[in-house]
Amino acid sequence: MILKDIWLDVSAVKERDPAARSKLEVLLLYQGVHALIWHRFAHWFYQHRMFFIARFISQLARFFTLIEIHPGAQMGHGILIDHGCGVVIGETTVVGDNCTIYQGVTLGGVGLNKGKRHPTLGNNVTVGAGAKILGSFEVGDNCTIAANAVLLKPLESNVTAVGIPARAVKIDGVPLPKKESNLVTMDHYCKMEERVRDMEETLLKLQKELSSYREKEGAIQTEASPEERSEEEGNRE
Ligand SMILES: CC(C)(COP(=O)(O)OP(=O)(O)OC[C@H]1O[C@@H](n2cnc3c(N)ncnc32)[C@H](O)[C@@H]1OP(=O)(O)O)[C@@H](O)C(=O)NCCC(=O)NCCS
Secondary structure, X not given: OHHHHHHHHHHHHHHHOXXXXXXXXXXHHOHHHHHHHHHHXXXXXXXXXXXXXXHHHHHHHHHHHOOEEOOOOEEOOOOEEOOOOOOEEOOOOEEOOOOEEOOOOEEEOOOOOOOOOOOEEOOOOEEOOOOEEEOOOEEOOOOEEXXXXXXXXXXXXXXXXXXXXXXXEEEOOEEOOOOOOOOOOHHHHHHHHHHXXXXXXXXXXXXXXXXXXXXXXXXXXXXXXXXXXXXXXXXXX
């Protein structure tokens, strides 16, 4: 069983990592695969209540791979831990089949309560570099959590979530309509600056037109004969 799991992990890396050249190379040189191999043994000891040995193996694996998977975590088949450095996976985490986990990911808990406190990932979930999924909730199949996102709530299947806190931006690959934000962003500021510039230009044009109109009016008045001027003044009165 453990050997089959290891073989599926190696195959997953060969299939999904474009940089992988051969299964032998993957087996010998990929630290994500090594971490999972160590974990398969540690998890066996954990299941048989030999917690010290289980923890010892997991710490050894952490020392060599920089990937920390608690021996209690339930890892599915065909998982790709790419690069892997800085990955932390908590005790009550469940990771489904064919998931991809990049470097710097934390599948962690919030608070100090015992019991189920870590996330459960469905199948084919991708967790981008540096993303954190914190708390005991489910992430549906085929979800993608963007690099550096912090996910604190459950996700339905086929959702792409980005940002801090992570929010859904796509469902089934279709972008969701954007909400109008009250925050003034750089984009808003640039548009405002453009409008102010337009208004200044229009104002300048109007000022020029007004002064040339006044000049013309003054010139007409000086050109007019004294009789015409007195007639005009009489009309005004
Ligand atoms: C989320 C991700 C998968 C992109 O998915 P996608 O379906 O191609 O989505 P898009 O690129 O169309 O992005 C959708 C929106 O999310 C935003 N977005 C994408 N990735 C983001 C991220 N990491 N953080 C914040 N916002 C992000 C985009 O800017 C876009 O917003 P907009 O519509 O306002 O422009 C990708 O950005 C990602 O983070 N992948 C992880 C890859 C990784 O960790 N690689 C490590 C290799 S070593």
